[in-house]
Amino acid sequence: MITACFYRQTLSSKRIWFATAMAALLGVAAVSNCRAESRESPSPPAQKETAKTPPLTQAAGGPVLVGSVGPGKTTTVTFVGAWNPKTGWRNAANAEEDKELMPDGTVWTLYGLNQPPLRVASGPVRLVWPFEHLDLPAEPEHCDVTAKLTRNPRGKYPLAVSGIDFMDEGLVRVLLPQEDPNTKRLCEYLLENGLVKKVEKIHQVVRADLDGDGKEEHLVAFHGNIWAYYAPNDEAYPANNSVIAAAHMTDSGTYRVSMLTEMAQIVLRGSHFGGRGVLGAEILAIADINGDGRREVVISTNGADWWAFEVYAFDGKRFQKVLFFGGYWA
Ligand SMILES: [Ca+2]
Ligand SMILES: [Ca+2]
Numbered sequence: 001m002i003t004a005c006f007y008r009q010t011l012s013s014k015r016i017w018f019a020t021a022m023a024a025l026l027g028v029a030a031v032s033n034c035r036a037e038s039r040e041s042p043s044p045p046a047q048k049e050t051a052k053t054p055p056l057t058q059a060a061g062g063p064v065l066v067g068s069v070g071p072g073k074t075t076t077v078t079f080v081g082a083w084n085p086k087t088g089w090r091n092a093a094n095a096e097e098d099k100e101l102m103p104d105g106t107v108w109t110l111y112g113l114n115q116p117p118l119r120v121a122s123g124p125v126r127l128v129w130p131f132e133h134l135d136l137p138a139e140p141e142h143c144d145v146t147a148k149l150t151r152n153p154r155g156k157y158p159l160a161v162s163g164i165d166f167m168d169e170g171l172v173r174v175l176l177p178q179e180d181p182n183t184k185r186l187c188e189y190l191l192e193n194g195l196v197k198k199v200e201k202i203h204q205v206v207r208a209d210l211d212g213d214g215k216e217e218h219l220v221a222f223h224g225n226i227w228a229y230y231a232p233n234d235e236a237y238p239a240n241n242s243v244i245a246a247a248h249m250t251d252s253g254t255y256r257v258s259m260l261t262e263m264a265q266i267v268l269r270g271s272h273f274g275g276r277g278v279l280g281a282e283i284l285a286i287a288d289i290n291g292d293g294r295r296e297v298v299i300s301t302n303g304a305d306w307w308a309f310e311v312y313a314f315d316g317k318r319f320q321k322v323l324f325f326g327g328y329w330a
Helices: 095-101 181-192 262-269
Strands: 005-011 016-022 064-069 076-084 088-091 107-111 118-128 144-149 159-162 172-175 198-208 217-230 235-249 255-259 280-287 296-302 306-314 319-328
Touching: 064 107, 076 095, 076 319, 088 319, 095 118, 095 144, 107 280, 159 280, 181 198, 181 217, 181 235, 181 255, 198 280, 217 280, 235 280, 235 296, 235 306, 296 319
Parallel strands: none
Antiparallel strands: 005 016, 016 319, 064 076, 064 159, 076 088, 076 144, 107 118, 107 159, 118 144, 172 198, 198 217, 217 235, 235 255, 280 296, 296 306, 306 319
16 A cells, blocks of 8 residues: 655656655555465464564664665766655655755765675765756756765665665575576466466576575566556456566465565556566665665666666565655656
């Protein structure tokens, strides 16, 4: 369920983008959790599956800033949003306020999938107005808040976090699909439960303990087909789609799979028919970005005319979208 939603709209000669920012509060959008129970493991009587939820941002005294580095500009950080311990997530939307949030000398921790985190500072804030040549009224939300990193990180670090003083160096394992027997299981689960029509090419297999219970969660990004309903004909067709699915075992031994790419499609495009769903989906980083002891999953998705940067939290039971930042290209 979505309880908070706002958007901004901007025009340019090359793109019209429509950024939808959800999750001003935590826990607004629970991702469907596929609840088909495994046949061998009937559930025991109801039990609490996780320990008491730790407080959010226990390590942060102030706002935790989230930025994105690249693609392309590997030495520029673009402000995406802030996580305030008291008020929750806020999307980057007001240039003046956001400028105050990331002053000259802001120290970031950069995260990527295949390397340890890296500390790097950023210089003075630059407000970039991508549309000023169009002679449009200068609205604060039309402004990108960016800053140059003081050194080149020389690697792919798509996630930048500031305001929390620890390096999340827990093991993230990036595997080749053929090295991971559980990937076959996950794909079979999706096919058997009708969640995808076909798995064509597996792009990423990532294993990491997201909730700190000592058991690794399992994430797979692949390209395949899903069923798409086309209302005019009242029929479902297979449509091209990229998917990120995440599997976990509950304490009662039940195998569960969540589709992380589902929400972007629904919010941005409605029907997936004709290949207009998620064309690309990538797991960018896995890190505890709010200091609550559990690690979030950062992904990027794009379609024919839209893109998104998304953050999902996992509480041991279900995945929730906690930050969404995206737009449309014309
Ligand atoms: Ca776990
Ligand atoms: Ca966390």
